[in-house]
Amino acid sequence: MTSVEAIWWGRPGPLARVVLLPLVLASLLFRAAAALRGWLYDRGLLRAARAAAPVVSIGNVAVGGAGKTPVAIAVATRLGARGRRVAILSRGYGATRSDPRVVSDGRALRLGPDAGGDEPVLLARRLPGVAVLCGPRRAALAPMATGDLGADALVLDDGFQHRALARDLDVVVLDAANPFGNGRLLPAGPNREPRAALRRAGLVWLSRVDLADPAEVDALRALARAATGREPVESRHAPVDVLDGALERSFGLGALRGARVALVSGIARPGAFRRTVEGLGAEVVSEHRFPDHHRFTAAELAPVLAGAATGPGGADLVVTTEKDAVRLAPADAAHARLRVVRIDAQIVRGADALDAALDAALARAAARLVPPSHPAAAPRAAARP
Known part of the structure; x- marks a missing residue:
């Protein structure tokens, strides 16, 4: 854990608290700017x-x-x-391009992770038939999705603070194991807004409830009900497969049982990834953590990959996340001892609340998009997943 992570997510010691003081002053400025921006949108002085x-936003x-x-996929x-016909609108964080662009048209992948961003490429690969677009201005992506690609439902990825595009439902994801870190706003803490912002949400989704203290989950349920009037959705990050580095061959969930593994990841919270791998029966003998969205170089990966099964104490396999795998060069992804853990958001509670919120959002959108007297305003039957 880096010093910043310790300040944001852990329990900082005396020295970290001293470092925190100037950051707290900066966070007050951040809070004021965020509050002013929110006030301008609430009063209609900034227009969405x-x-x-219909637009469903997934944010935090x-x-x-x-x-x-995983929530966006679900x-x-x-x-x-x-x-x-769904299209996902993503910011494309970490990509080399910032123009509005189509990562996938729902039929074929048009851009790789460098130009499209790792998360949009992952979403496109996991969701055949779903278009994925990215760019910093999601409001500019919406007409591309509906007009050019024929989408009739939009999922706004990482959209809770992106108020330039109006939405019919705001789903806010909280990590139940550590939802607000130290409770402070950026840069003194990890929060973009105070928790009172949850009042804008239509639904709260609690992830990783299996890793959280039951009393904390109860408190988060009460917070969600008070903010939204609905029970939250609750899920666990469930491993569903172990794949090769190219994400083409399945080895099954038993592939890591009893194996000595080296972990490589460039994600925001690698501790949860380690617990997942250990839960699959692997012994972690080394761990190589990089910053979120890190672009791995051959020099960084070569010693880890070469060290697999080279002698006593070495790893049998090198294991990474699916988001990291899409950023790998083809030669590295093809390594025979590389494995990728695929994760899904497995809903354990609140599926009915999710279905009700989605149906209500679609109905609201139908009412605003079609005049009430028009025949198409009648609700259409839809199968439940």
């Missing part, structure tokens, strides 16, 4: 664009690592099961 389709309060990507899948 309306898309020609704290930066990074809450588990938005929501897009549920919308697709309702007969919707």
Whole structure:
């Protein structure tokens, strides 16, 4: 854990508290700026664009690592099961390009992780038939998705603070094991907004509930009900497969049982990844952590890959996350001893609340998009996932 991570997510010692003092002053300025921006949107002085389709936003309060990507996959899948042509609008953080662009048109992947960003590419690979677009201005992506690609439902990835595009439902993801870190706003803490911002949400999604203290989960349930009037959705990050580095061959969940493994990751909260791998029966003999969205070089990976099964004390396999795997060079991804753990958000409680919130959002969007007297305003039947 870096010093910043210790300040944000852990229990900083006396020295870290001294370092925190100037950051607290900066966080007060950040809070004031965020409050002013929110006030301008609330009063209509800053206008949010309306898309020609229902918009469901997946976001969070704290930066990074809450588990938005598995939630976005789950929501897009549920919308697709309702007969919707879904497009995901992503910021494309970490990409080399910043123009509005199509990562996938739902039929073929058009961009790789460098130009499209690792998370958009991962979403495109996990969701055949779903278009994925990225760019810093999601309001500019919406007409591309609805007009050019024919989407009739939009999922706004990492959208809670992106208020330039109006939404019909805000889903806010909280990591139940550590939802708000030290409780402070950036840069003194990990939070983009105070927890009171949850009042803007339509639904709270608690991820990693299996790793959280039951009393803390109870408190978060009460917070979610008070903020939204709904029970939260609760999920665990469930491993569903172990793949090769190219994400093409399945080895099954038993592939890591009894193996000595080296972990490589460039994600916001690598501790949860380690616990997942250990839960699959592997023994972690070394761990190589890089910053979130890190682009691995051959020089960084070569010694780790070469060290697998080279002698006593070495690793049998090198294991990474699916988000990291999409950033690997083809030669590294093809390494025979590389394995990738695929994770899904497995809902353990609140599926009915999610379905009700999605159905209500689609109904609200239908009411604003189609005049009440128009025949198309009648609700259409949709299959449940």
